[in-house]
Amino acid sequence: MGATAAGVVFIASLILALGLTYRPLGDYMYRVYSSRRHTALERGIYRLIGVRPDSEQRWAVYARALLAFSVISILVVYGMQRLQDKLFLSLGMPPVTGHIAWNTAISFVTNTNWQAYSGESTMGHLVQMAALAVQNFVSAAVGMAVAVALVRGFARSRTDEIGNFWVDLVRGTVRILLPIAVVGALVLVAGGIVQNFASPHEVTTLTGGTQAITGGPVASQEVIKELGNNGGGFYNTNSAHPFENATGWTNWVEIFLILLIPFALPRTFGRLVGQNRQGYAILAVMGTLALASVVLTNVFELSGHATVVQAVGSAMEGKDVRFGVPDSATFAAATTLTSTGAVNSFHDSFTPFGGMMTMFNMMLGEVAPGGAGAGLYGMLVLAVITVFVAGLMVGRTPEYLGKKIGSREIKLASMYFLTTPTLVLVGMAVAMGNQAGLAAMLNSGAHGFSEILYAFTSASNNNGSAFGGVTVNTPWYDVALGLCMAFGRFLPIVFVLALAGSLARQAPVPESAGTLPTHRPQFVGMVVGVTIIVVALTFLPALALGPLAEGLS
Amino acid sequence: MERLPSWLRQHIAAIRAIVVLTLLLGGVYPLVITGVAQAVFHAEANGSAVQKDGKDVGSALVGQLFTDKSGNPVAGYFQSRPSAAGAGYDMLSTAASNLGPEDVVDVLPVPGAKDDEGNPDTGRQSLLTQVCARSKAIGELEGVSGARPYCTADGIGAVLKVFPAVGTPTRAVSVNQACPATPFVAVYEGVKVECGKPGEDYSAGRTVPVRGGATAVVPPDAVTASGSGLDPDISVAYADLQAPRIARERHLPLGTVRTLIREHTTGRALGFMGEPAVNVLELNLALDGKRG
Structure with missing residues (x-):
């Protein structure tokens, strides 16, 4: 089989596997979030936390609990990095520099996992497993909680309550993420991903040189890094590192884990609103955008349209032999379509249009399928905008799932949508306007511009991947990108929860002849169109100065 | 608790939650995984070490340099890909070129x-x-x-x-x-x-x-240069290109060297995952075995 044919089968097998897990996992998550019973472990946790699991919260209280948990998490992750030399398992590493620790704390709590540091030379094992990996779990659970709260807003009526944050957080963690992580971690270890507490130890190589073999509890972190759409690598080269991603098949497993929860959540959504076909419609939107992106990224990487790629004869710079070009392109698309940001190959060295696709994926707002939870709530906001646009066109009152989209709802949806483009474009403009911003480029010209554009896009959308040549471990970038990550995460969450509260209060509108059906291909096509058009209008000028200029010159 | 204002109660709950979840997810979970991994997949969990004469010489998953002290290729060994990790294949500073x-x-x-x-x-x-x-x-x-x-x-x-x-x-x-x-x-x-x-x-x-x-x-x-800076593999084409030099340097028939390359080529998993690859360290170890 040729490389291209193998790459096609690779993609097809992922689609098949995700198709097989869509219903069972989606149904299971539905039961997790709607069950009235608590397991013994959960009851113990609620007692230790001191919350009453059976009382529900209004949206503002839900949001306050979520923000309190996130602020405390940031302080804990910051503190553990700053004190790592005083704790055990530090491997003799000094405390992490203040601005890097601040940036990293925000980065992991916001599910971004942007890394301004190099794992193997900055973080000891304890910080990795007890600070960073813990956030890998809970930041994903927070995203899923927000998505479920929004769906409850559609499903409920005449109530102020949208659920209990602590219950959603704990259930998402212990009933969904943890069991899959345990199985996945052991599968990865079987494939060669390391899991130990060793310090680096030197060996003498065949030719008499020395090589330090590094260790660490990698598999337990690797699995949740993909499953929770986090993406922060244990080592600097992330999922390209053989101890994070050892073979062609562990690569498949990792891509599958990245896409697993985001693609099953539409089913959970359909069950929660009592109409599975609504879940299929959302799945169809996500699937259409994702497949188009994966195919295009593969085509651009395989066609090799760039000087160096043609000199080489293949886009192999920054890619490992065991993955090859197609599976690296598929990983790159999956990691940027979701909010993961793990990389198994280096996007900075991709062909100009291949690199642009990874940026475009993030600019879509990471909704196809997006991060765990974050993708679903982002997509539902886009659906709300779509019914509003459709309503304007034909003069109908916009409604979605039996709820009127009135002035308050559309204001919240618009503010949600405007947050990240504002952060990206303003951040980009400020960076281009001062020396500290410009100094970060490794490559020059249009490609250097792309490096900075990628950085702000990645941080504001909570992705975390990078055009890795960019030098961002400076105080200026740590602060600027830290702010982008924090605002890019928490402002949209507050808008979504407010939207949930506003929807939950409404009485349902009975379906009439004037209601736009939101489960038909027509609606799917409209949401796809709205998503692409809105993104293109917002970001085309910036893309024209970066990857388009590079690729067309 | 109940008489405290809501925002303060939420923060106290948050502190307790992060402590409890850290113990569970940052303590129990990785320790259990490590325990099981060490018991069931001992070699893999510890980095798939490769030995020669009873001593570790590297990892089967991690590439290394086959150069002399001044950085020139040792002609009797298959050569790895270029690497941007430190001075080459340095696990303490893994990197891609990002160019x-x-x-x-x-x-x-x-x-x-x-x-x-x-x-x-x-x-x-x-x-x-x-x-x-x-x-x-x-x-x-x-x-x-x-x-x-x-x-x-x-x-x-x-x-x-x-x-x-x-x-x-x-x-x-x-x-x-x-x-x-x-x-x-x-x-x-x-x-x-x-x-x-x-x-x-x-x-x-x-x-x-x-x-x-x-x-x-x-x-x-x-x-x-590879993405990891530690690429353990080269393509079959690159291994074949090096085969005549190896045969000459080691006084082996070319056919023997080519057979060794085939033996150390890993095909695509299940026929479609990844690309065929030749593990350089294992191939070179096999060469040393032939001579000894």
Whole structure:
């Protein structure tokens, strides 16, 4: 089989596997979030936390609990990095520099996992497993909680309550993420991903040189890094590192884990609103955008349209032999379509249009399928905008799932949508306007511009991947990108929860002849169109100065 | 608790939650996984060590350099891919080059100039020139042509800067070839091509890479740095290219070397995952075994 044919089968097998897990996992998550019973472990946790699991919260209280948990998490992750030399398992590493620790704390709590540091030379094992990996779990659970709260807003009526944050957080963690992580971690270890507490130890190589073999509890972190759409690598080269991603098949497993929860959540959504076909419609939107992106990224990487790629004869710079070009392109698309940001190959060295696709994926707002939870709530906001646009066109009152989209709802949806483009474009403009911003480029010209554009896009959308040549471990970038990550995460969450509260209060509108059906291909096509058009209008000028200029010159 | 204001109650719950969840997810979970992994997959969990004469010489999953003290290839060993991890295959500073696909213009070193730390100016090689130089060196080592598209015969990126940037050319410079080198083409669109003067700013010109008529013999993976900087593998094509040298150096029949390559080639998992790859360390160990 040729490389291209193998790459096609690779993609097809992922689609098949995700198709097989869509219903069972989606149904299971539905039961997790709607069950009235608590397991013994959960009851113990609620007692230790001191919350009453059976009382529900209004949206503002839900949001306050979520923000309190996130602020405390940031302080804990910051503190553990700053004190790592005083704790055990530090491997003799000094405390992490203040601005890097601040940036990293925000980065992991916001599910971004942007890394301004190099794992193997900055973080000891304890910080990795007890600070960073813990956030890998809970930041994903927070995203899923927000998505479920929004769906409850559609499903409920005449109530102020949208659920209990602590219950959603704990259930998402212990009933969904943890069991899959345990199985996945052991599968990865079987494939060669390391899991130990060793310090680096030197060996003498065949030719008499020395090589330090590094260790660490990698598999337990690797699995949740993909499953929770986090993406922060244990080592600097992330999922390209053989101890994070050892073979062609562990690569498949990792891509599958990245896409697993985001693609099953539409089913959970359909069950929660009592109409599975609504879940299929959302799945169809996500699937259409994702497949188009994966195919295009593969085509651009395989066609090799760039000087160096043609000199080489293949886009192999920054890619490992065991993955090859197609599976690296598929990983790159999956990691940027979701909010993961793990990389198994280096996007900075991709062909100009291949690199642009990874940026475009993030600019879509990471909704196809997006991060765990974050993708679903982002997509539902886009659906709300779509019914509003459709309503304007034909003069109908916009409604979605039996709820009127009135002035308050559309204001919240618009503010949600405007947050990240504002952060990206303003951040980009400020960076281009001062020396500290410009100094970060490794490559020059249009490609250097792309490096900075990628950085702000990645941080504001909570992705975390990078055009890795960019030098961002400076105080200026740590602060600027830290702010982008924090605002890019928490402002949209507050808008979504407010939207949930506003929807939950409404009485349902009975379906009439004037209601736009939101489960038909027509609606799917409209949401796809709205998503692409809105993104293109917002970001085309910036893309024209970066990857388009590079690729067309 | 109940009498405290809501925001304060939420923060106290948050502190307790992070403590409880850290113990569970940051303590119990990784320890249990480590325990099971160490018991069931001992070799894999500890880095898939490879031994020679009872001593660890590396990991089956991690590439290494097969060079001598001065960095030259040891001719009796298959060579790994270029690596951007530290000085090469350094697990303490893994990295990719991150150089872009249109990185084609070198910064020529200015003779006599010093950098901030007083070291001689070394300039900066573009990714294209790195590729060309590697291709030429490998061609010489293996006794084949190291020529490539967009490369000069002396292993440098074949790139012109043409002035003015728009319109009829009045001046053309082969920017990567430092004077007094002879430019790889004498004339561009009727204009005589100059050699590059170190230190001169050519950024205003239009960048014109020149393809030339060469076809590459040296495979792509041999001239590019991997993503991990630790790539344990090379392509079958690159292994085959090295086979005659190995046979000659080790006084083995070429057929034996080729058989060894086949034995250490991993195909795609299930026939479609990843690419076929030759594990360099294991192949070299097998070679050492043949001799011993």
